[in-house]
Amino acid sequence: xxxxxxxxxxxxxxxxxxxxxxxxxxxxxxxxxxxxxxxxxxxxxxxxxxxxxxxxxxxxxxxxxxxxxxxxxxxxxxxxxxxxxxxxxxxxxxxxxxxxxxxxxxxxxxxxxxxxxxxxxxxxxxxxxxxxxxxxxxxxxxxxxxxxxxxxxxxxxxxxxxxxxxxxxxxxxxxxxxxxxxxxxxxxxxxxxxxxxxxxxxxxxxxxxxxxxxxxxxxxxxxxxxxxxxxxxxxxxxxxxxxxxxxxxxxxxxxxxxxxxxxxxxxxxxxxxxxxxxxxxxxxxxxxxxxxxxxxxxxxxxxxxxxxxxxxxxxxxxxxxxxxxxxxxxxxxxxxxxxxxxxxxxxxxxxxxxxxxxxxxxxxxxxxxxxxxxxxxxxxxxxxxxxxxxxxxxxxxxxxxxxxxxxxxxxxxxxxxxxxxxxxxxxxxxxxxxxxxxxxxxxxxxxxxxxxxxxxxxx
Ligand code: PM9
Numbered sequence: 001x002x003x004x005x006x007x008x009x010x011x012x013x014x015x016x017x018x019x020x021x022x023x024x025x026x027x028x029x030x031x032x033x034x035x036x037x038x039x040x041x042x043x044x045x046x047x048x049x050x051x052x053x054x055x056x057x058x059x060x061x062x063x064x065x066x067x068x069x070x071x072x073x074x075x076x077x078x079x080x081x082x083x084x085x086x087x088x089x090x091x092x093x094x095x096x097x098x099x100x101x102x103x104x105x106x107x108x109x110x111x112x113x114x115x116x117x118x119x120x121x122x123x124x125x126x127x128x129x130x131x132x133x134x135x136x137x138x139x140x141x142x143x144x145x146x147x148x149x150x151x152x153x154x155x156x157x158x159x160x161x162x163x164x165x166x167x168x169x170x171x172x173x174x175x176x177x178x179x180x181x182x183x184x185x186x187x188x189x190x191x192x193x194x195x196x197x198x199x200x201x202x203x204x205x206x207x208x209x210x211x212x213x214x215x216x217x218x219x220x221x222x223x224x225x226x227x228x229x230x231x232x233x234x235x236x237x238x239x240x241x242x243x244x245x246x247x248x249x250x251x252x253x254x255x256x257x258x259x260x261x262x263x264x265x266x267x268x269x270x271x272x273x274x275x276x277x278x279x280x281x282x283x284x285x286x287x288x289x290x291x292x293x294x295x296x297x298x299x300x301x302x303x304x305x306x307x308x309x310x311x312x313x314x315x316x317x318x319x320x321x322x323x324x325x326x327x328x329x330x331x332x333x334x335x336x337x338x339x340x341x342x343x344x345x346x347x348x349x350x351x352x353x354x355x356x357x358x359x360x361x362x363x364x365x366x367x368x369x370x371x372x373x374x375x376x377x378x379x380x381x382x383x384x385x386x387x388x389x390x391x392x393x394x395x396x397x398x399x400x401x402x403x404x405x406x407x408x409x410x411x412x413x414x415x416x417x418x419x420x421x422x423x424x425x426x427x428x429x430x431x432x433x434x435x436x437x438x439x440x441x442x443x444x445x446x447x448x449x450x451x452x453x454x455x456x457x458x459x
Pocket of ligand 1: 052053054055102103104105127128129130185189218220257258259260269
């Protein structure tokens with residue numbers, strides 16, 4: 001008998017569907033122009049398949065929806081808070097937790113507590129909101145990710161790893177006292193959803209312990225990272241994702257979480273920490289920026305959906321299908337020779353706009369241009385992750401990231417394999433006419449996180 005492979009399939013079935021709108025090329029042309037060629041400024045009613053982000057866009061399960069009906073909307077001491085607190089302790093192992101309205105709420109509070117003016121925060125590649133909060137608190141982010149992460153073609157399986165030599169050099173240059181923590185993301189978003197290995201994390205723990213430096217974990221997509229460890233790191237092939245997640249967290253001192261991703265909710269986040277003193281200060285600050293420490297800007301029902309979603313997010317069946325769908329799309333795109341970041345990451349396929357549109361210089365925004373062209377072709381909405389997202393330094397100069405990418409981000413449990421085919425075909429059609437595509441100029445630039453609201457005109 002032949003050894004027939006066993007495919008993954010979604011570990012759920014559909015009970016309700018949301019109807020989508022198809023648009024004509026003329027409608028899309030008008031909508032894109034009105035949106036200043038920025039996919040963030042499109043109305044979602046004008047979008048067919050929405051791959052802008054996997055943030056807050058997942059489909060909740062019947063368990064989560066029934067949990068919403070059990071919301072305890074008391075101002076103080078909601079039972080849903082205590083449920084969430086228990087889940088964060090059990091699943092991730094962090095001692096103390098404060099809910100926040102989303103990830104950046106936690107980043108704001110943590111940065112205000114730990115960072116002083118002139119501090120250095122090393123991290124495995126920047127993330128937009130994380131770095132901004134570090135800078136607003138007076139710190140300076142320093143990239144210590146391995147060089148391989150900046151090369152879309154390099155197939156190293158753990159491109160989220162920290163280069164420990166780069167970190168040692170920073171410690172030597174500035175002194176450990178100037179480094180309040182090392183900022184470590186699992187499934188590094190801006191690198192293409194690339195994982196960090198357990199071995200690297202363990203070594204990082206040893207080094208930081210020696211210098212008494214904390215590790216703060218951006219755990220937004222920790223389950224996806226754990227899945228890659230299970231698939232690719234020796235010694236983890238038989239461990240459940242749930243165990244791997246807990247081990248990852250055990251090497252860190254605290255975390256910020258945007259629960260809108262891994263944790264399968266439409267809104268929510270938290271700050272988790274093992275250190276009582278930091279917790280006490282955070283519990284105090286949260287009432288200034290978010291709400292009381294037992295709701296942090298969330299309704300009781302949101303905390304309940306989050307508590308249940310965290311449990312579902314670390315199931316092996318769930319994560320295999322989730323990442324499996326992303327890999328399916330990436331492989332389809334490769335069949336059409338579309339240049340993408342390799343290996344394929346956990347939450348989306350990242351198209352290399354520098355290679356796709358080599359005739360457009362970075363100052364004319366190749367990734368922004370490509371995202372707009374894909375929308376014009378099919379109504380598929382994607383996101384720029386290049387020079388626009390990178391923004392400007394404190395001195396006003398543009399950052400010029402090596403990676404100039406368009407992210408085709410897959411919401412969890414929302415689209416089917418047929419949608420993936422339609423998306424890949426759209427990217428392939430744009431690729432076929434790539435030589436005719438011209439770049440853009442920016443005509444409006446907001447001060448903070450410009451990618452959200454900037455406007456462009458075609459050259
Ligand atoms: N990420 C994303 O689409 C939301 C919009 S872009 C700013 O990828 C990490 C790794 C994230 C993230 C959001 C946040 C902030 C922190 N860390 O959006 O505030 O990917 O919940 O989380 C987005 P919130």
